[in-house]
Amino acid sequence: MDGRAVAPAAGTVLNALATGTGSAFAIDAYTEATVELDAGGEVTGEITGAPDADTHLIERCVESVVERFGDGQGGHVRTESEVPMASGLKSSSAAANATVLATLDALGTADEISREDACRIGVDAARDAGVTITGAFDDASASMLGGVTVTDNTEDELLARDEVDWDVLVWTPPERSFSADADVERCKRVAPMADLVAELALDGAYGRAMTVNGLAYCAALGFPTDPLIEAMDRVAGVSLSGTGPSFTAVGDRADLEALQDDWNDREGNTWLTTTQTDGARTT
Template sequence: MLSSCVKLHWRRLKVKGKAFSAITVINAFATGEGGAIGIDLRVSVRVKLTDEEVSGEIFVRGEKFEDFSLVRAVVKTIKDKFGLDFGVKVKIDSEIPVGKGLKSSSAVANALTKTILEELKIELPDIEVVRLGVKAAKRAGVTLTGAFDDACASYFGGLCLTDNLKLELLKREEVEKLPVILLIPKGTLLTSSLKNKNFKVLAPYVEEAFKLALRGEWKKALVLNGLIYGSFLVYNLEPIAKALEVEAVAGLSGKGPAMFAITEEPEKIVEAWRDYGEVLTTTLR
């Protein structure tokens, strides 16, 4: 059970944690190698260690969210690793739409894992914090590959290229803080619904896109990735085509349905995408 030194009063809690969304450069479904870039949509968390189980409140874009499965998985993963017995009370506020391919689960797992470890006075290298969060996300069933690329981009920012099977960060580089326009269609696509999809047939094409990203041509890579996966998942790719027409770089984020465009003239994309769904504007980070 918790020692008295870590029994905290919720009203006195000062420590907060945060993590961010990301967009896809290479989706790892086909090969296990992937890449993502951080964007400035955030998740903030507050935690109190308790002797109870998991409780608290989760809000996503101002709406109450009732699914605590990822929170429970993070707690269980930390308990198992360090041989501890504790519960948590959480308050989570997220700006990131759920089920759209914008790394909401990676961001929550990162923010929660880091903050709980801080409250437990456990110090780990940042990359190990990310790996713990990935393990929790897999346990919760919110990722097929472990989403290590998404988790790294969420945690560290910049461009992160990874081997998701080996949990290795292959390359990270800073990126210019360019405007990013997000297209959020009404539908959602949950990762659990894709378990029977044979993404391996895309491997030869995705491997070539990943090589481009490793060489520094990540803008070309993300366009190719979007066209490959968008076609395979039978999305309407007209928004990407419209963005390319005005010389933006555009792709599909994760499993979709969210799409994104990177451009120094965001107003052109906002206007072109209004009829396809909700449009948000943020920046790379």
């Protein structure tokens, strides 16, 4: 009883910490999960290249799917990712989505549940594992469904989904930032700006929404605004991604390549990719 699936990472349009409304877009970088089920009842996990990493989330994803569709199976889940952990690029959501789909694949029940509901299984598992504050349905839905999504994370409700075709520039500094450690009370003070970002996103003005979000959350979370200022007059949108430390910019390839020359002067890694509209899938 083996299954395998991949799920894309994502960037932020609107961080949901202030109001519970969030928005994210899938990017062409992936986490793969392989699940091997057995009759033992115990679930173990491993993250390739990170032997000391916490595997509670992916293990809980397997357990949750088995509780709903299985018959008490245990087994082993292994994830391998192109996405750096704790970088603001939704690595946890991608891992959860890939693990849920891989487990459904192993059970032969992948056709018995919509991708939206499969996404909700991973969101609930993330809450159980304590790796998210908001539930991250915005991040998870973008990863699972592809494109850009706008969500109400308090109700796990999908408010809108759209397909976008952007080139994407990512800058990831060397430090890490865990979303569960973010100062939620400070973030709630930017709620008026978050409401504006939500209005822009629901009107389809995703680039402008990103930029307003980036300014508000850099201020709330103590990240520099210099990467935003350098990008604003050259790209369609730029933002801090999640609770950082990564920044993402979207727009035309040539403009992003020029911006990359500036961002390359900073410590860390920059890379160019594209948006992804297909979402997660079994392989």
